[in-house]
Each structure stands twice: as structure tokens, then as C-alpha cells.
Amino acid sequence: MVVQLFNTAIIMDEKVETLKAELQRVREENNTLRLMLEVLNSKCTKLEIHLQEINKAQHKGMSSNQIGSVTVPPMFDTNKRPRLELPTAKKPLQIFVRTHPKDDSLIVKDGYQWRKYGQKVTKDNASPRAYFRCSMAPMCPVKKKVQRCLHDKSIVVATYDGEHNHAAIHESSSSTSKGSSPVVNNLPLMTSILNDKEPMNIGLALSGWSQTDHRRHCEDAMQQNNNNGGSNIRIEEYVSSLIKNPDFSMSLAEAVVRTITGQQKQQDINLNLDLPEE
């Protein structure tokens, strides 16, 4: 009887050890993935800023009241209430951000300060959509809409309209909502320029690398990462080489969407396991 109990205890111990080892492995994998995402995000931000500068340079070449083929109407000479909405030829930029599952605030860290001016429950999504205006510069025309993803409430979709006429602050500030409000420690999943008529269909619409290519590149990244003890420099080098590939962003988006839509539910859970409670 005692021997049997002893054996059971040993088996339990082994199981605990196995689980601990597995947990440790998952944590490490999670950290690696997070690192890669953070590097990707910073690269992405730099690219966006660069793109904005290029666009601004192009706009300077055009007449003052024309943006592309769209003529900007006079804003202040009408009897109607002036709308600050500027028609632009650009498609809205959408950013998908994973937030802490427990957090229900619509805050997206993007380096700008935002002032909320409205909230609506839309027909196609039970989660309220919040409307923000950039408050870093008084005349900044940029607006954004933030709404939780219909299929995964931990994903926040931020849609940006317009271009900032000022620089972003570099510290990770957020959509401000009172000092006491929780600031989400969120990981930007991806950015994608979408036509508003095709929301959330990107996963199906994107092409580029095949699924095998994704896996191979990911495995290569992990392999390199393991070989040199998780060196950030190597990751950064790898990421920058990836970013040089024009299809990479779209392909990454595809992979992420696949993950979001549940194909990799388990990995999803793992990602959330280690979110810091801030």
C-alpha cells in the first residue's frame, strides 16, 4: 500500500516536472514571438512614417486644393455645419491589436494622443465603436475608429483616416482616457491598407507567400534564434530582411488572420498566457 502510494507520488512528480518543462518551453516561445512582434511593429511604424513623408512630398507637388484626383471642397463657406472630414484618395489604414482578454477599453497605443468624440453601437457588431480625433495638434485632421473584432473580442480594430500634420511622440502613449484608465499592454498584430468595402476579408484576399513559405521562414527564424541564444540583433537583422520583401507584410497579415480566426486556437491561448497584468 505504502509502496503503491510512493509510486503514485513519483508518477505525479514526473507529470508535474513534465508540465513545468512544457510551461517553460511555452513561455520561452511566447517571449520569442513577442520579441519578433515588437521588432516588427517598430519597423512597421518607421515604414509608415517614411510613407507619410513620401506622400507629403508628393502632395506638395500638386495644387494646394487637390489631393490626387479628388478636389477638396471649400470648408468654411457653406451654410451647413462644417464637417472637418477631408476626402482623401488614400484608403483607410486598419490596425489590428490584441489586447488583454480582460480589458474592455478601446485603447490602441500608436504614439499619438487621441480625444474621444463619440461612440456608437453599429448594426454589424455588438461591440461599441469609438470615434477618436487626434489631439496632439489643434488642426490635425486625423481621425480613427476603434472597435472590437466581431469574432474575437480580444482583437481591437483601429481604422485611421487622414494624415497627421505633426510628429508622433515616441514614448508609447495611447488613446488617452484619463490617467486612471488602464493602459493596455497590447501587441499590434498587423497593419493593412484596406478598402472599406472589404473589411476583414483580408485573410482570404491576400496572396504572396504560400503557407509552406510562412512556416519555413518562421522555422528559420526560430532556428536562428535558438542557435544564438535569442539575440535581438539577429532577430532584427532577420526582420529587416523580411521587411525588404514587399509581400511580407501581406503574408504576415494572412498568417495572423488565420491565427485569429481560430485555426491556431491553442497557440492563441499560449500567447495570452503570459500577458503582464498592468
Next chain:
DNA sequence: CGACTTTGACCCGCGC
């Protein structure tokens, strides 16, 4: 007191 959020009312474009 200023900056911000909340929220109901209003505006306006679009489809029928």
C-alpha cells in the same frame, strides 16, 4: 479649472 469622457440628439448620405 481645464482636459477629457459620456451619451443622447442631430446631421446627412444612401437605398428603396
Next chain:
DNA sequence: GCGCGGGTCAAAGTCG
């Protein structure tokens, strides 16, 4: 013309 729905306004409330 009418109704619906997304987007915006603005007064009131909240917070530091």
C-alpha cells in the same frame, strides 16, 4: 420622400 444607420456635435459629468 422616407427611413435607416454611420458619423458628429455638444452639454453634462468626471477627474486630477
